[in-house]
Amino acid sequence: MFGRLNHVGVATPSIVRAREHYxxxxxxxxxxxxxxxxxxxxxxxxxxxxxxxxxxxEPLDDASPVAGFLARNPAGGQHHxxxxxxxxxxxxxxxxxxxxxxxxSPRIGAHGTRIVFLHPRDMGGVLVELxxxxxxxx
Amino acid sequence: MFGRLNHVGVATPSIVRAREHYxxxxxxxxxxxxxxxxxxxxxxxxxxxxxxxxxxxEPLDDASPVAGFLARNPAGGQHHxxxxxxxxxxxxxxxxxxxxxxxxSPRIGAHGTRIVFLHPRDMGGVLVELxxxxxxxx
Numbered sequence: 628m629f630g631r632l633n634h635v636g637v638a639t640p641s642i643v644r645a646r647e648h649y650x651x652x653x654x655x656x657x658x659x660x661x662x663x664x665x666x667x668x669x670x671x672x673x674x675x676x677x678x679x680x681x682x683x684x685e686p687l688d689d690a691s692p693v694a695g696f697l698a699r700n701p702a703g704g705q706h707h708x709x710x711x712x713x714x715x716x717x718x719x720x721x722x723x724x725x726x727x728x729x730x731x732s733p734r735i736g737a738h739g740t741r742i743v744f745l746h747p748r749d750m751g752g753v754l755v756e757l758x759x760x761x762x763x764x765x
Numbered sequence: 766m767f768g769r770l771n772h773v774g775v776a777t778p779s780i781v782r783a784r785e786h787y788x789x790x791x792x793x794x795x796x797x798x799x800x801x802x803x804x805x806x807x808x809x810x811x812x813x814x815x816x817x818x819x820x821x822x823e824p825l826d827d828a829s830p831v832a833g834f835l836a837r838n839p840a841g842g843q844h845h846x847x848x849x850x851x852x853x854x855x856x857x858x859x860x861x862x863x864x865x866x867x868x869x870s871p872r873i874g875a876h877g878t879r880i881v882f883l884h885p886r887d888m889g890g891v892l893v894e895l896x897x898x899x900x901x902x903x
Contacts, residue, residue: 677768
């Protein structure tokens with residue numbers, strides 16, 4: 628079963644401007660430092676809301692899947708929802724049995740644990756990331 | 766300042782099918798009963814994730830703003846993010862001072878407290894709902 632909402636992914640054409648925007652909404656202390664996820668072709672930055680995080684995502688180049696999203700949504704917007712699971716392999720088996728297509732193979736995500744994406748067409752139009760909970764959850 | 770993420774709004778063409786889908790992901794006990802918000806032209810249903818909720822939203826008629834979203838996204842998808850605030854009037858003043866346009870006047874939302882929406886063009890492409898926290902918290 629899906630667990631807590633780890634983060635909401637929000638695509639942005641400028642992580643620098645988005646950080647300023649979110650610092651104004653959540654306070655400067657809530658906004659982390661950006662870092663690259665080169666394997667996924669994105670630069671990300673996490674913003675702390677009280678009970679979850681916003682992951683700001685800027686593509687590193689035009690080959691990034693997020694670049695396609697921004698071509699359709701130039702101002703940026705909600706990109707994906709990431710839910711924690713206790714056992715990623717079991718969650719993939721559950722999702723596959725329910726007819727959801729898994730996009731690619733599990734890889735290491737922004738929090739250092741294994742992640743995988745599920746096809747939005749099988750998830751009511753929502754791109755869903757499943758993430759093995761760090762240290763069994765928090 | 767913005768507080769906790771009260772819910773993620775997810776538009777769906779069929780709240781009946783979406784409920785079944787989410788019951789399979791989060792468990793039957795996590796899925797509430799649908800109810801109408803006639804004033805907003807939608808039928809909604811809340812799904813409990815561990816730390817927040819998903820609000821499934823189906824338009825009641827073609828005049829609903831959500832009907833336009835579904836015309837562009839027939840399978841449904843992420844519609845808005847709702848953040849709790851302690852004082853809605855102060856939050857509106859803060860958002861307006863930061864250049865965000867407020868959509869309409871405050872009204873009573875799905876949780877019985879005052880809510881308002883901020884224009885996505887001023888919020889990095891994200892439609893944001895601000896909601897006065899129920900009973901000063903959750």
